[in-house]
């Protein structure tokens with residue numbers, strides 16, 4: 001039977017995260033945006049609350065909660081601040097999943113469990129200066145020398161790169177095999193041969209800083225190859241759907257924040273003797289924004305449900321990310337128009353939503369790549 005309501009435990013989670021966001025994130029989000037500084041203590045607190053462990057099984061300290069719960073968590077966090085929500089997505093998914101699935105028991109105890117508690121920071125490093133969407137053309141190379149893997153090459157745009165402890169890195173073990181020659185390695189901060197570049201100055205999602213990385217004869221133990229050699233791309237594909245759906249959830253949260261602000265402003269702002277919401281041109285914008293958000297939600301939670309039900313959902317996950325990220329950008333744009341000059345002022349949140357929303361069009365695949373993916377599935 002089809003159900004369009006959330007379980008009681010999902011509603012409780014939503015209310016709990018909402019209270020956390022109002023108490024801890026909303027009061028500091030403007031400062032996070034201005035300074036670009038990462039609030040390490042707040043991040044640790046999120047770990048203590050079990051946010052990063054939510055989708056992992058109980059035996060490693062997880063919440064056994066599934067994709068719908070993670071979407072709720074990320075949607076609510078993103079309604080507060082996209083940078084903090086993106087950091088949570090990284091920590092609960094791409095930055096830890098490979099260690100969970102392919103790491104040794106020792107790596108689970110020493111690295112994964114502390115990461116899920118927020119004591120260590122994990123991240124993923126795929127993009128390079130000359131290769132983003134086209135993972136098969138990365139030039140970072142991993143060569144086996146005795147009982148070590150030795151990495152050489154550049155990475156860029158690594159979220160949380162400036163402060164991360166654990167780097168999940170895509171590198172070529174077979175340079176002639178395109179994306180099938182890509183494998184995934186775990187590299188710890190402080191490993192000789194790993195240099196972390198300066199933070200990249202950026203437009204939005206500023207609390208979660210990004211940086212370049214350079215590997216120069218960076219030697220790591222054999223067990224830091226995550227999975228069988230030659231299985232990197234296949235293993236990455238296993239979480240790509242979740243990455244896309246959860247980026248959709250971030251988009252819904254940001255769109256809701258922009259919509260709620262715009263609705264309040266439209267009721268308060270008076271022009272020609274009446275609240276601007278009384279003008280049909282403004283009220284239709286609000287109606288369109290609400291409709292875009294609702295359709296994004298339906299896509300995101302349907303795809304989340306498919307993950308929890310163990311169904312294949314490449315098309316639905318790509319659609320969810322496409323619809324939701326485009327919706328977030330359209331809603332933020334409409335909010336800017338409703339605010340007019342005040343939208344341009346740094347004193348209001350609406351310009352931050354507008355800037356932050358651009359990131360949602362990139363992480364998890366651009367809209368062009370998603371359309372390619374959807375077309376292949378038709």
Ligand SMILES: Cc1cc2nc3c(=O)[nH]c(=O)nc-3n(C[C@H](O)[C@H](O)[C@H](O)COP(=O)(O)OP(=O)(O)OC[C@H]3O[C@@H](n4cnc5c(N)ncnc54)[C@H](O)[C@@H]3O)c2cc1C
Pocket residue numbers: 123124125126127131132133134156157158159160202205210359362363364365366367368369372
């Ligand atoms: C704030 C931020 C955080 C990020 N965090 C991370 C991170 O933690 N780790 C990481 O590895 N990367 C990260 N990235 C990088 C992100 O994943 C890439 O930006 C994304 O994959 C796109 O790659 P690109 O920017 O190199 O664009 P390109 O791949 O160079 O694409 C340029 C343009 O060409 C289009 N295009 C490319 N190929 C095709 C095609 N086949 N068909 C149609 N159009 C195409 C694209 O859609 C785009 O419009 C981050 C980026 C940002 C901005």
